[in-house]
Amino acid sequence: MSNPREGHVLLGVNVLVLGYLPAAWQSELLHKDSFLDPAYWTDIGAVAERGTLDAIFLADSPLLGDPAYDANAGRLDPTVTWSHVAAATEHVGLIATASSTLNDPYDLAQRLLSLDHVSAGRAGWNIVTTRNAPAAQNFGLPDMPPREDRYDRAAEFVDVVLALWESARTGQEARHHGDFFDLDARLRVPPSRQGRPVLFQAGGSPKGRALAGRKADGVFAAELTKEGAIKHYREVKQHATGAGRSPEEVKILPGLLLSLGSTEEEARRRSDELHDLGPASYSVQWLSQSIGIDASRLDLDEKFPEDVLAAIVDPRHAGGSIGFRQSIYEQIRRSKPTVREYLRQTRYTGSGHSGFVGTPEQLADHIEDWYRSGAADGFNLQPDVLADGLAVIADEVVPLLRKRGLFRHEYTTDTLRGHLRAASGRRPTAA
Template sequence: MSERRDGHVILGINVLTLGYLPAAWQTDLLGIHSPTDADYWRRIGALAERGTLDAIFLADGAALGNPSYDANNSRFDPTVTWSHVARATSRVGLIATASTTFNDPFELAERLLSFDTVSGGRAAWNLVTSRDTPTANNFGLDDVLARGDRYQRGSEFADVVIALWESARTGTAIRHHGRFFDIEGRLHVPPSPQGRPVIFQAGGSPEGRALAGRVADGVFAAELTKEGAIEHYREVKQHALAAGRSADAVKILPGLLLTLGSTEEEARRRSDELHDLGPASYSAQWLSQSIGYDVSALELDEPFPAELLEAPVDHATFRGSIGFRQSIFERIRQTRPTVREYLRETRYTGSGHGGFVGTPEQLVDRIEDWFHSGAIDGFNLQPDRLIDGLEVIADELVPLLRARGLFRHDYETDTLRGHLAASSRTPALAASPA
């Protein structure tokens, strides 16, 4: 472990409605209407705030799709859900995903700033670009923009939204005439209680990392190894420095899929039980989508072919997350499992995001190691089943982190931007090689 850092870790929760595993709904702890039940969402917000967590994060997608065996089919618009949760909480940050590909910057800037105002300065936008054909079909298009065009639109979109938020503060109209948008005017929403809403970014491609360094306050990253996380951490921080910002201006929070138990054996048993309740094909289907290759065509008891692992990604045809693909292939290269072994291993070590199965004490060890190694500023935790997994995080994990000086004992600020500023301090970075 490297030298200890100042500050404390940032902790968020990725609220995938009921949990990240498809069988999360199969429990007596939930009712049939829990995903759309106001009491369920109030409970999630209250649990997060009981643990003094920094933020809760809600993903979104604009594809109609088809019904599937999934714990997260029922969805509200994140800003609607979080506006409701904001009434039942007072400190926890509320992060909502919205795409730059199929939204209008003026409307989104107004909606997010309105949400920020009514929540008392606790709103954040998770900036994503839509990459899948079904989403494009939902908007009457045959396909999405090419990756380069999506990120150019996303970058310009972010600039317009930030300028509009500034217009609410100054009362001065913006005049923007770019490749994708022509906007003249200003927002008439009250200015943000936290300066402007926080921006997170969730893309792992080179374009996404550069955009994060330029405009984001945080990155929802995908990391399977500490070495890869350290490299990504330094890359985004260097992009921030190149953009004239401080390295500490952008916080790196990889996702971490969790199954916790009082013993490691209990945690593995819980993980196995939840996986076994889901479809047997789930892992193979997810992996195929994530790497852009049909895993069912591979020999289960042979290693992954070198030509697959070394093949460059085709940016014109690959529709998955480049960050997920990179982290998966990096893990496979390190451990060299057979296909069958890797599919079994993902029960315990994660998919595109890292995974953890064990005790809260063991998880604290991992968080401490990665934090002081300069791999993270915190984690965006994803419980296997949210309703009881979040309780363990709030009531068992957080006190252990506090005991090691890794987490605060109470909220120190009232806004999400304040939470981030009061947290971790980025270690000094060496200059990038010429």
């Protein structure tokens, strides 16, 4: 372990509506319309603030999810949902995922800045590029643009949004004439209390990491190994330095899929029971979706073919998220499992995002290890079932981190940007 650093771990929770596993809806703590119930959402905000969490994230979805591998096939608009939660909370950050591929920059800039006002400076935008052809068709497009074009558009989209937010501060029109957007406009919304809404970036491609280093305040990363996380952490921080920024200005928060129990055996039993309640094909379909290759066609008792592994890391391969694919590739290369062994492992180690099955104490150990090793500035936690998993984070995991001097005892700031800055401190040299 390295010497303790100043500052503290950042903790967010990815509110996957009901939980990240398809069987989450079967929890006795939920009812059939929980995701439509205003009380469900205000309770999420209240529990998050009880644990003094930095932020809660909510994804948008421009298409109906496949319930075979998506626990949350239907979703509400995150900016509307978080506006409701903002009225019932005072401190926790409210981050909405929104696509730069299928939105208009003026409309999105206004919606996010409006959320920032109703939350008194707690809004954030998690920038993503959409890759699904059915989503494109929902917007009248025959297919998604190529990956390179989507990231070029994303970089320009962010520039336009930032210029529009600046127009709210100065009262002067934003003038932009680029390859994708052409406008002379200014927002009529007043300027942000926190300067501007916070930017998170979720892409793991080289262009995505470069964009994060130049513009983002944080990265919602996909990491399966600590070694890979350290490498990607340093890469984004170097991009920040190259853009004339301090590396501390961009925070790295890997996603972490959680099944927690009072003992490791209880946590594994919980994970197994939830997986068994879901579709039998869940693991195969989720892996297929993540790597863009039909995993059901692979021989379960053979190792992954070399051509499949090469496709996973080939940036020209159109399927899946590059960040997820790279993490999965590194995990397979490290342990060299058969396909069946890998699918069994993903119950406990995650698929795309890293998984964790164990006790709150073991989770605190894991968070501390990655934090002190220079693999992360914190984590975006994703419980298997949100209805009880979030309470365990707030009431059991957070107190353990506080005892280790890794997390605050109370909020000292009341904006999302303030939370990020309060966590900054001296980074120990990674071992």
